[in-house]
Amino acid sequence: MENQSVLTNKNQLVALVTGGNKGVGFQIAKALADNGYIVYVGSRNLSNGEKAALEIGINAHAIKLDVTQQSTISAVAEFIEKHHGRLDLLVNNAAISHAGKPGRTLEETTEAGRASTASLEEVRMVWETNVFGVIGVTQAMLPVLRKSSAARIVNISSGLASLSWIADPSCWSRDYFDVIYAASKSALNAVTMAFALELEKEGIKVNAVSPGFTATALNNFQGTDTPEEGAREPIRVALETDGPTMKFTGPDGPLIW
Template sequence: MENHIEKSKNNQPVALVTGGNQGIGYQIAKALADNGYAVYIGSRNLQNGEKAALEIGPNTHAVKLDVTDGTTIQGAVKDIEKDHGCLDLLVNNAAIASVGNADRSVEEINAARNASTASVDDVKAVWETNVFGVISVTQAFLPLLRKSNAARIVNVSSALGSLTWISDPDCWARESFGIVYSASKTALNAVTMAFAIELEKENIKVNAVSPGYTATALNNFQGTDTVEVGSREPIRVALETDGPTATFTGPDGILPW
């Protein structure tokens, strides 16, 4: 381990992917490692993160990171600061869709999302990860991002968070919008814009990206796209060091906020 840590200090870009032990996050972490990054996989379960890091190979490390737990967030900051002294890329990927039984069908999950019947406790739990977790992690890592010459923050969002798209009567996903998961992504988009506007003067780029309807644990693997397809746009944005800031894109290009 010491060998590749020493190598990464030699002008090797450093990235952290929250929830990087599976799904889209895993694919992003793998692509970053393949492109020469020293990659940290943030995982609530350290063993799962270590397994993913071992599979991806050299220059990939696991850190215990629960985005709802400030102690683990600060621990991850200290680990990366100790090893590298800076962070070039933060990918806020960790998210949950619900807090119900993981074996529920999409239909059952949908039944619990409606504004008139959704449990406020469920809303709070999902937003704690998808919104407040992103704010907490981003704020904690800003000191390390500010030490990079080309810092970027990529927030993995969803097209369901687009109020412009979802309000169109012809939108095919209109009936899927609810106040638990979908609205959390709308809030995440607002958080993305707030950070992008504030950090633009520091040349720190902040963008939101939607993988599309991808089959992952998030939707009980009922999405229509593979993780390989769904990760393409997040990977493109993550690797783009000279791109714009304050953008929201998906597999088919620019998405309306």
């Protein structure tokens, strides 16, 4: 945890952004802080989180969070409960695209993810973050989310997650659908739906958002959009306190599941 004391206004909304120290997560955290939220910047490396929080400003606080380690997840939930008593917004942004060497190209990542030859070890490593991590963090944060009067969960997905789109013979992304990253995002969408269905009666809204093909470390900065551009739709959904639930959207609007 960050050592600095957390001075808060009880009326301020509280948000947690996993993987909030860089890329789209950083832009989301910054926008939330700019809109008056107390934002916890979740980062596996606390030093990186502290640098990001310092850049964002006084409303941002670094917090050590590795979504694959239950001990850090539980510690964050306990910290938020102790200092705020509730969580208004959870943004599950932390994700990885592969477990190989840094600098792998998009083509190399896709080839490594072919269903017939993909390494099961790599599949497990990526799904541990992209799928099981989201389930673990969301389950742990539910007690504090339930204490909010307008709780929301936003899961950062991918256009590749749309099975209906990928199944269309005219889809230009068919060759990029792999069993490691793309399938993990399809699984994330299913997880999003499961939580949305269960929590709908409690008024907790759960949505999936694709930032589009954004240039971040996730794809070795090969994307066509900037992190600022990619974060626009996630930010819109995150800030929409009275919006719908069970939706999947992207930069150009609604997406099919």
